[in-house]
Amino acid sequence: MAVWFSQHRAALVLAFLRLLASPLNTLLSLLVIGIALTLPAFGYLALDNLRDLGRNATGVQQISLFMNLDASKKDVAEIENRLRAAAAGQWRFVPRDEALKRMQANEGMAEIVASLPRNPLPDAFIVEPKNTEPEALEIMRKEIAGWPRVAHVQLDSAWVKRFDAFLRLGKLALWMLAGLFGAGLVAVTFNTIRLQVMAHAAEIEVARMIGATDGFIRRPFYYFGALQGLLGGLLAAGLILAALRLLATPVGELAALYGSTFVLRQPALGEIAAMAGLGAFLGWLGAQLSVSLSLRKFD
Amino acid sequence: MIEASNLTKRYPGGLEAVKDASFRIDAGQMVLITGHSGAGKTTLVKLISTIEKPTSGSLVVNGQNLTALRRSALPHVRRHFGLVFQDQKLLFDRSALHNVLLPLQIAGLPHREAVRRAQAALDKVGLLAREKANPIALSGGEQQRLAIARAVVNRPTVLIADEPTGNLDAESATEILDLFADFHRVGVTVVVATHDQTWIERYHPNVLRLDHGRVV
Structure with missing residues (x-):
């Protein structure tokens, strides 16, 4: 040796x-x-x-989840539970009133919003998924779309793809x-x-x-x-x-x-x-x- | 002990340099291989030292059939031989000492021990004072003595030389002959291919005469 x-x-x-x-x-x-x-x-x-x-890049790999207009607080809590269970990443809840205020804050929108008979915006969740692979994002989008009281799920999948x-x-x-x-x-x-x-x-x-x-x-x-x-x-x-x-x-x-x-x-x-x-x-x-x-x- | 049976070497092109050579060299003998130019002396030396592979026949050295050995075993067999060539084959990119160190490095000796033995070998051939010299700065006789130091530094059982005095003047040749005789006296088997008759006159060795590749 x-x-x-x-x-x-x-x-x-x-x-x-x-x-x-x-x-x-x-x-x-x-x-x-x-x-x-x-x-x-x-x-x-x-x-x-x-x-x-x-x-x-902000907003590039986010999923926006829009609830039905008649969704209750109980429905929102249910979605929160499901997001937590799915370990979907980070998310934040945007209540419909807050969304309306933000809209009002935009230039030229205050009068239009004031003229509306009622708030047309739904409660929403902005999800930033942990897994940003396009396939994983698509699967998550489909899963969320099937949850109760979810009206629309938006994913800019074309850009991601x-x-x-x-x-x-x-x-x-x-x-x-x-x-x-x-x-x-x-x-x-x-x-x-x-x-x-x-x-x-x-x-x-x-x-x-x-x-x-x-x-x-x-x-x-x-x-x-x-x-x-x-x-x-x-x-x-x-x-x-x-x-x-x-x-x-x-x-x-x-x-x-x-x-x-x-x-x-x-x-x-x-x-x-x-x-x-x-x-x-x-x-x-x-x-x-x-x-x-x-x-x-x-x- | 070296024993050859029907040893034949045929080169590509059909030239048979050694034909059916059978002979025996006992341990401690001094044997001269003689013959005219082209008789097959160099080829026989190369066969004995395993540099060339025989076409047929067998060659047994110290009980080991060299013709049956695997290629990977040959380097270890060669370490039992000390080889001296007419053109010395010294390395001119290093000192005399480092030329002599090479066989010891190949054998894996620790550096300090290797240097000690290399210096002893140089001392034996009278070149210790020139250990740092590049071989190119040495005379023909000194170069041949350096080649002998390299051949014996590993304490071989058989010292094999091919025309070691071929390019030397009479005085240098005598020095080389005496060196070989010294190693023979301490029990080393010496096999020398030469056409120099001085060897026979001075030392009366056993003679293996070749004629057109055949032992006669």
Whole structure:
């Protein structure tokens, strides 16, 4: 076990030294990998921010429940009980008198409301559901519509559906982009490792002759690929953080113009680690493919 | 002990470099493989050291049939051999010490112990003072001595060399011959492919003569 550990440590150190041995090549490779990871990762964060924006937009994902005009306080209490039992999220009751007052407060409506023989507005509930998936909203709308003394249930489902379809399309495009750039990263590592194998051909040949196992020969290349990917992932995270910092102020100002307090979400530590881990995995994969092919000529 | 039975190596294209070779080398012997150029000396050395795989026949080293071994087992077998080549195959991207360290790193020795043994091997071949030198800065004789240090640092049971004095002047060649004789004296089996008659005159070793791939 100690031998295994020390050989891995030696391979890691060797890989690190090889990265440092040609700083310009390393920097260029890291830039290519970093940019390849930045684009899909930035897209992911942009979509996530957009989803948050959609969730936070007032009135977008609300269900309005209108009671019959002759609904009693007992009927209202019954609806409240049902909402509570259904764990529907947050809701607030808007009594018909309050609704009328609000209407009166609107410019030019006071005279019209005053001329009405009686209050034409019903009691209402504004529900902000916990689950804002379009399917879940539709199910809830249908359920509420079936409750007693409910005259009308309103859900702006078309908007929600369009927004959700856009997000799904974005997600799909993002996966395709991520796949494409992931393959690019593997190809970059493949080529770098192929050049590394060629540069160390003499060492590999001698090591084989004097008893080196496949693992001993391959290990430094695997670590090289993984290290390169990991550093590329961290570089991508740095680029994204810098871009989000630059965008934060203008986005905040734009949101404020629409009365929103929306702020761009920064990548969490776990997401940065995932990016670096993904880079390391893809780098290792590229190295694995390259070493397997390149070392055949030494057999 | 090395025992070959009907060992044959046929290369793609049909050239039979070694044909039906059968011989036995006992532990602790010094054996010279001789013959004219193209007789199959280098191929036989490569077969014994498992660098090449025979087309047919069997090769048993220390009771282990090498021709029946799986590929993954070969590296462990090779660690019992110390190999010295005519062109040394030294690595010019590192110091003399680090060239000698390589077999010990492969064997997984702790670094401190490996350095101690590598320095001892360099001392044995008279190169300790040049441990930090790049092999490219060494003379031909010194390079060959460095290659011998690398070959013996892992304490092999068999020291195998292919024309180790081929590119050297008479004085350097004598130094190399004496080194091989020293290792033979302490019980190491020494197998050398050479056409240098000095070996026979000085040490009267067992001789395995090859002619067009056949043992004669």
